[in-house]
Amino acid sequence: MCFRQGWDPRYSMGVIQGGVQLKKHRKMLQKALTPNNCIPYREIQQEEVRKLIKRIISTPENWREHMQTLATTLVLRIGYGIDVQDKDDPYVEIADKTSDALSKGGAPGSTALDVFPFIRHLPSWFKLIPSLKFARECNSWVTKLHEVPFQFVQQEMEAGTAKPSFTKKLLEERREIEPRSELITDSELIIDADIKGAAGSIYVAGQDTTWSTLTVFVLNMILNPQIQEKGQEELLSVLGHDSLPTFADRDKLPFVDYIVQETFRWGPVVPLGIPHKLAVDDTYKGYSIPAGSLVIANAYAMNRDERFYSDPTAFKPDRYIAKEKGGLGEPYPIGHFGFGRRVCPGIHLGLASVWIGIATMLATLKFSKAKDPEGNEITPDPKWSTGLTR
Numbered sequence: 001m002c003f004r005q006g007w008d009p010r011y012s013m014g015v016i017q018g019g020v021q022l023k024k025h026r027k028m029l030q031k032a033l034t035p036n037n038c039i040p041y042r043e044i045q046q047e048e049v050r051k052l053i054k055r056i057i058s059t060p061e062n063w064r065e066h067m068q069t070l071a072t073t074l075v076l077r078i079g080y081g082i083d084v085q086d087k088d089d090p091y092v093e094i095a096d097k098t099s100d101a102l103s104k105g106g107a108p109g110s111t112a113l114d115v116f117p118f119i120r121h122l123p124s125w126f127k128l129i130p131s132l133k134f135a136r137e138c139n140s141w142v143t144k145l146h147e148v149p150f151q152f153v154q155q156e157m158e159a160g161t162a163k164p165s166f167t168k169k170l171l172e173e174r175r176e177i178e179p180r181s182e183l184i185t186d187s188e189l190i191i192d193a194d195i196k197g198a199a200g201s202i203y204v205a206g207q208d209t210t211w212s213t214l215t216v217f218v219l220n221m222i223l224n225p226q227i228q229e230k231g232q233e234e235l236l237s238v239l240g241h242d243s244l245p246t247f248a249d250r251d252k253l254p255f256v257d258y259i260v261q262e263t264f265r266w267g268p269v270v271p272l273g274i275p276h277k278l279a280v281d282d283t284y285k286g287y288s289i290p291a292g293s294l295v296i297a298n299a300y301a302m303n304r305d306e307r308f309y310s311d312p313t314a315f316k317p318d319r320y321i322a323k324e325k326g327g328l329g330e331p332y333p334i335g336h337f338g339f340g341r342r343v344c345p346g347i348h349l350g351l352a353s354v355w356i357g358i359a360t361m362l363a364t365l366k367f368s369k370a371k372d373p374e375g376n377e378i379t380p381d382p383k384w385s386t387g388l389t390r
């Protein structure tokens, strides 16, 4: 499905299978997104979250759209130094369309195109298979995602007006190593397509995941007003009425951290991760798994396992309070950022965006149930979407 949508197995992280390209792309992303290298992005995260609050206060009925705008502005500023002006911005349209490609394309391995990959070669007039039709529609947007913002950074660099960004940094690094290009190895050689692919993966992998996680948080604040109040009380006691949370306050706000962790546990937004294909034969707990098998890790099920979590379907941030402090000492969730060699390289950036988003929303907003025309509260009946992200 991904390949027909236009994700390139040589340059699009997530679908690169192995070898030199995987090594190179993981290195580019991991190096740029270490905890230390994410610190300069904190200002952007704080600024954009505060804009989110203003937008929600001015049009609360559009809160979900405002969350999407937040996630889009974050990836555009961090990935390319692009400041989005409004929701009609062409970059927002590209982000929205590629986000649909991921969230509406069906769960990994579940579509006709996944099961019978040969159908991707059917002619373009063949429209009877919905997954094939959908994948073809996504293709031009996936191409735009890789080309349009990259060209913007190149033009801005030529004009001397480019803002700091992941793409700018990689283009500058490449310029530095160009004079000794004969000496560099294949895994160091970075071409335009590598930079477009790596930046595209920030754009696409960092967007839906962030706003969907924040949506899971809002849902649970609506459904659990007493938890919302407890979080607000903690923020008030630490910050008072006059300041907004910053990353410097994080250690003083343990309950906010528990809410963040409980949001990841209760509703991991990439519940089945990205399927991993075994490069070599392996054994796990006595099962032998041959090379070439697809292994799907179900983070959703792991984080609702009754052996580790009491009342696992309930949203209970208190479950993480340590035993020595009188709590249950249940473990923080696992797998919501994936596993092993392919674990999410944006983990520190993603976690920081979610943390500052949740802390600032709790400090400034009150979430409650909408009311029908007769004034009765409407209890949300949430439904997950069926794509890779949800």
Ligand code: HEM
Pocket (backbone or CB within 6 Å): 013, 014, 015, 016, 026, 029, 033, 201, 202, 203, 205, 206, 207, 209, 210, 213, 269, 270, 273, 274, 275, 335, 336, 337, 338, 339, 340, 341, 342, 343, 344, 345, 346, 347, 349, 350, 351, 354
């Ligand atoms: C709340 C935020 C996020 C969540 C929950 C999340 C979750 C995930 C998960 C579950 C995977 C699959 C890992 C695996 O296969 O084992 C993944 C992969 C990935 N994520 Fe994230 N992510 C988030 C934010 C980000 C951000 C901000 C970026 C970029 C800056 C990013 C970049 C990537 C990339 C490039 C991959 C593919 C890695 C590979 O193929 O080796 N993610 N993410």
